[in-house]
Amino acid sequence: MICYLGVDIGSVSSNFVLVDQRGKVREKIYLRTQGNPVKAIREGYMKIKEGIEGKIDIRGVGTTGSGRHLASILLGADIVKNEITAHAVAASYLYPDVRTIIEIGGQDSKIIIMENGIVTDFAMNTVCAAGTGSFLDQQAARLNIPIEDFGRKAVASSQPVRIAGRCGVFAESDMIHKQQMGYPVEDILMGLCEALVRNYMNNVAKGKRIAEPVVFQGGVAANIGLRKAFEKFLGCRVIVPEHYNVMGAIGAAILAKEYVEGYGRRSLFKGDDFILTGDFVSQSFTCNGCANLCEVVCIKRDDTPLAYWGDRCLRWESSLGRGSRENLKVV
Template identity: 75%
Template sequence: MNHYLGVDIGSVSGNFVLLDQFGKLKSKLYLRTQGNPVKAIQDGYTFIKNNLSNTTRINGVGVTGSGRHLAAILLGADVVKNEITAHAVAASSLFPAVRTIIEIGGQDSKIIILRNAIVHDFAMNTVCAAGTGSFLDQQSARLNIPIEDFGQHAIKSSQAVRIAGRCGVFAESDMIHKQQMGYPVEDIIMGLCEALVRNYLNNVGKGKKIEAPVVFQGGVAANAGLKKAFSKVLNLPIEVPEHYEVMGAIGVAVLAREHIEHSYIPTVFKGDDFIMDGDFKSKSFECSGCPNICEIVCIKRDDEILAYWGDRCKKWETSINEPARNKLRVV
């Protein structure tokens, strides 16, 4: 049986999915990268591998997320894609009629507008991460409520308090103020959810026309309070897909399948031994070739140099032989 692996290495989590040749999800894993994407990739792959029967074979690999270049080198990826395209492909393969995708992840949030299953317009948060998962994480830690239960607390509220949504720092000081005044914690959390929704619509949505069906995905879609707040503010039903947290990975797995099936190019996937047995190390140094003083990163497996990046002039990047580099080309 041919299977396709999709990997999404984001700022907070690493997501892994395995699709069969009909695009059905066979296994999935959501794990926190905890600042060590290399280990997350090795652990994630090992988990997926252990769940495989002997007859299944990985026939293609797609990677996405801000750590996609690293993942491409460690795994050998057939498709290296940005998160926006990956999320759009995943949502439209599950919900062909989708017209709006709201995606909120660890450090970024996006809106994708689709018309006839084609991306028509999109936007991503630019300078501010106030409405994203990291901020929710921080607040749940401060209130000592596990992030998994955050949404359940929120929907218990009957009357959300007003919290400023303009900026994460202001939101936090508002929350502390309301908490010291004695408002119930559920109402404060629901107020935070509504503030984040307003922040998202102003900073990311920026007047784009949001039409149903709306799909809400990304790690933050786990929060039932946010789903309720979006539904209330937009006055539209909000759909959260079953595998909302790994949609990016599903998207690139679908793209990897399309690529392999259409191009007849064999996969460049490097296999179990390469990933599981190797000792991957990275090293950084400053290049003194010119006044740019670029910070160069070198990725090594045991003693073999796999990649350089970080140099503006491409002196280091191109020092590795051409065929190896071509496989890593990001399109």
């Protein structure tokens, strides 16, 4: 089967999809990155291949997410794209008339405004990660509720309590206060969902006109409590796509497919031997070349350095003798 691989290496999860020639998702894998993206990339690649019967022929690879450059080195990517473009491509591929995309991941939350399949405006959370997946994870762990049950429990609430939404630290102390006063846990959870929606609307979506259809994606879209809270706030239906948690990867795969097909290029995909055998290690060191003392990271396969980054002057990066960031060019 001819297919295209899309990979989204995020702060919390690493996602993989294979789409076929018609752009249909054939297989998807959602893994926790657990602080080790190199391991997650290999594991994800292995698993996604196992999930498909028969021989597969990967004709293109696209990577996105904060680990997109690392993934592109390990897998050999044809296209390396930022998360916003990847999410927008995936959403407008599945819902061509989408106008608003709410995407909440592990560390980021974004709003993307679309018009006729084109991003016309977007915003991301600035310096605050309140209301993103990792905050929810942390609160669920504190209340000893598996994150998977969070949403289900929250929607059981009949009377959500009011929780401060401005800041994650305030929200937490508010939650503890309400919990010690004896409010049922469901009401606190739903209150938190509503607080996070208020926070999102004030900080991320501020001033933007939210038009239907609204698509809610990213790992946090699994939380039905948040979806309900968004619907209540916006007063309209919020669509959660079937593959909500791997939309970035779908976008990357579609971009790779169109890129490879559009230019009639041979893929840079490295193949099984390269990815599955050999030892990938990342090392970091402080470069003493100048007073900047850059923290340089080196990715090696066995003893061969594949990539360097973190050096401001590009002295290490360029020592590999090629423009390893050439994919950054947008025009």
